[in-house]
Amino acid sequence: MSSEHQGLVTSTSHDGVAISPEDALLLDTHSLIIREDRVTIADKRKSSKKRDASCCGIAGTGKPSDELVTLHNILWARVYISEDKSAVQITSAKELSSRLVKPSTISIPIDDGDLEKADRWVERLLEKAYEGMYLSAAKRFKVLINPHGGPGTAEKIYKTEIEPIFAAASCHIDVEHTEYSEHAIKIAQELDIEAYDAVVCISGDGVPHEVFNGLARRPDARKALNKIAVCQLPGGSGNGMCWSFTGTDAPSLAAVALVKGKRTPFDLVSVTQGDKRILSFLSQSVGLTAELDLGTENMRWMGNTRFTVGFLQRVITERIYPSEIHVKLAIESKEEIRRNASTVRLPPDGEHEYEGLPPLQYGTVNDPVPDDWVAESHPKMGNFYCGNMICMSKDIHFFPAAKPNDGHMDLATMDGDVGRLKAVGVMLGAETGKHFDIPELNYRKVLAYRFTPKNQKDGYISIDGEKVAFAPFQAEIHHGLGVSLSLRPNVYEGPTLV
Template sequence: MATSNELRVVNGSGKVSTFKLTDSSLLISRDPKKTVDVPLKQVLWAEHAQDTLHVHFLARKSKKGSLSLVKASGRIFPADKSAVDAWIDALTAKAYEGVKQRRRLKVLVNPHGGQGKSVAIFRKKVEPILKAAHCTLDVTYTTHSKHAQALAKDLSLDFDAVVTVSGDGLIHEVINGFAEHAQPLKALNIPIAPIPTGSGNGLSCNLLGVKDAFDVCAAALNAIKGRPMKTDLFSFTQGNTRRLSFFSQAVGLMADLDLGTEHLRWMGDTRFVVGFLRGIAKLSPCAATLSVKVAESDKDKMLESYRKVRDAAPPPPEAESESEGALPPLQHTSPGKGDDGWVTFDKPLLYVYAGQGPYVGRDLMQFPLSLPDDGLIDVVAQELTSRGDMLKALDGAEKGGPFWLPTQHYFKAHAYRLTPRSKKGCLSIDGEAYPFEEYTVEVHPKLGTLLSMYGRYVDDFKMQKPQ
C-alpha cells in the first residue's frame, strides 16, 4: 500500500520497484540489495499516465562520471492508484523547494563556439533535460558576431533566465546587450546560466566547480534549479567607449596566450596551456603602466577576510530589485589627485590579469580570493621574472599556487587603469579582443545576476603560505 513517502510499481522486467522519498533523497529499490540514491536536487519531474509512473532525474553512472538523464518507469499497483497524485506532489515540492518550477528560459546557442559542437550538444543532451523538467524554451541559434547582444538588448523581461550554450564570449555579449536595454537594471536582474560548450568556460568552472566544469548536464540542472546570485560587474572604458565586463581583463602574457591561440580552438581548453608554454619561451615584457585604486594588498589580511566569508553560510538569494533608471555613473575615469588610494606599480611587468571568479580555466585558479559580490575586483600584477620561476608556477596552478609567488602582486581594488607604452600588444576582455590602448576598469557592486546551485563560487583554495 502506498504512503505519502513510498510508492510501489512493477518495472519492465515484471519485478517490484519501490520509490521512497526521504528528506534529502529519492531511493529507488529494485530489490533489497540494489538501491539507487538520487539527491532531490537531481530530480527533475514525476508524472503518471495510463497507470504508469514516470520519474525523470539526473544520475552518475560512476562516482567520477558526468551526470546523465534517466527515466525510471513502472506500472502502478492498483491499490496504490489513489495515493499517486499525493506522492508526486510531495516529491515535486521537495525537489523544487524554494525554486520556481517550469521556468521560462531564453536559450542562445552559438553554433560556432569552441569546437563547433554546441548545436549537437544542446539537442542531444541539454534540451532533453530542460524539457524533462517542463521548462518553456525560446531557442535562438546565433548567426553572427554580436547577434546575442542585439537579442539581449530587446529581450522581454519576463524570462526566468537566459541560458547561453557557448563559451564566455556569448555571456559578454548578453551582458552588454542588457546594458543597452531600455530598462538596463531590470534586464541585468535576469539571471544567466552558462552551458559550457566554448573553448573558454571560466564562468562554468566557478559556478559548477572543477569536477563538473564541462558537464553540460550539471549546467542544465543549474539552469533549472539554480538560485539567483548577485555578482559584481565592471565598467571597461576606453576613450569614449564603455563596455561591461563580467569575468576578466588581461594584457601581456595572459592576453597573448588567449587571443594568440584562437586557431587552436579544436584543442578545447588545452590550448591555454600550449599558449602559456609558448609565452614562457618568449618571455616578452608587458610594456604598460598599471595604476590601482587599492582597497587591500596584504595577502595575509586578504586571506583572513576571504576565509571569514567562506566559513559563513551562503546568504539567501536577494529579492529581485525593482530598480529603474540607467547604469551606475562612472566614478573613476581617471586617477584622483593626492593620496586617495591610487598606487602606481613600479616594477617591470610580464602580465596584468584582473577579474572575478577564482578559476579562469580548469588548470588555473588565478583569483583564489575572489568573491562574487564583495564590491572589489582582484588585480594580479606579475613581475617580469625568470622562465624557471614561471614554470614552477604551473605546479599547483589549478589550486591557486601562484598566489604565493613573491613576484605575483595581488590587489583587491575599487578600480584600476592600464596605460600601454607600446603600440604592439594584446588586450583581452572576457576572452574577446580589444584595441591595445589605455583603459580604465571600475567595479559596480551586485549589478549582474547568475544562477547558482551553491550561492557562492565553487573553489578549493587550500594552498598554505610557503615557510
C-alpha cells in the same frame, strides 16, 4: 515501530533515521522513501523474503533490491494516468560516466485508490529535489547557440547532452543561433525579459559577454540585468563562467546544475576605454594571460588545449609590458584576504536607484586619477590579471578567495623578470592557494584601477577574452549588478579557501 495513515507511513528506518509521513509512500508493490539526499525505491516483490518485520517492510537501506536516486539528479516526477494504467514516474540524470549523464525514467505502477496520496508524495519529492523552489522548478530558458565558437561543436553538444536534460526537467526552451559577431548584443537588447528566467549561452565566454552588454544598452538596463540570469554552458574553448558557477565543463553535468540552479547576484565591472564603456563579467588581462587567450585565436579548433600549446610557444619569449597602474585598494594584504575569504558583503541600500547602468563612481579613463588611488610603476610587467570569478578556464582557477557578490575585484600582477615558467606555475598553483606564499605575485582586492601602457605601441589587452585596443583603460566594480544560476547562492564552485 511504524504506523500507517492513509497509505503514508511514519517509521524509523534501519539506520535509525526517522521518516516523516510526507516522505514515505507505500504501495502494494513498492515502497518509495525520500531521505536527506536521495530517494529509495524498493520493490517489495523482490525483497519480501528479506523484510524486517519491525519496519513494516520499508526498504531503503541500500540493499541490492533497492534503487537509489540522489535528489540532485532528480529532474522531474509526475503521476501518469492513462486508460489502462497509472504510475508514478521519476526522471533522473543517470550517470553513464564521470562526465556524462542521460535522462532515465523509472515507472512505478499504482492503483487508482493511490492516486491522491501519490500526487501529494510527488509534490513533496519535487519540493525536496528543487530545495523549496518547486513552483519555479520548470525554468524558462532562452538558449543562444554559437555554432562557430571554439572547435565548432556547440550545436552537437547541445543536441546530444544539454537539450535532453532541459527537456527531462520540463524546462521551456526557446533556441536561437547567433549568426554574426555581436548578434547576441542585439538579441539581448530586444529580449522580452518577462518571458524568460535565464539566457543560456552554449558557447565560450564571448556570447555571455555580448549578452551582458546588450542588456546594458537597454534603457531599463538595471531591471534587465537584475531580472535575467545569464549563464554559460560549454560550447567554446574558454568556459570560465561555466566552471565558476557549475564546477565542471562536462555539458550534461553543467546542464543539471543549471536546472537545479539558484538565482545568484554577482558583481559586474565597468571598463572604460577612450569614449567607450563596456561591461565585463569575467576578467581583464594584459601580458601573459592575454597572450595565451588572444594570441591563440587561430587554434580555437583545439578547444581548451589551445592554451597549453600557446603557453609552450611563448615560454621562450620573455616579453614584458611596461606600464603604470593606479589602484583603489580594498584589501591589500594577502593574509587579510585569506581571513576574509568567507565574508559576504551585501550591496548598500539605495545602490539601485537608477534605470540604466549605475553611474561611475570614479569617472572614466579620460578623467584625472582620484587622489586616494595608489600609483605603481611597472617597467617590467609580465602579467596583469583582474577578475571577479574563481576560474579563468579549466586549468586556471586563479582566485580561490573570490565570491560572486563580495563587491571586490581580485587583482594579480607579476613582473616579467620572474620568468615564464614560474609565472605559469604560479597561475596553475592558484587553485591550491599556493600563490598566497609566493612573494613575486602581488594579489589584492580592489574597487577600481587604471592601466596605462608605457613605451609600447601594440600588444594584447583582453576583456572577457575579447580583444580591445592597446590603450589605457579603467575599471570599477558594481556590487551585485548581474545575476546567474549556481548550485549554492553566493558561492563559486571550485577550489576555494573556505
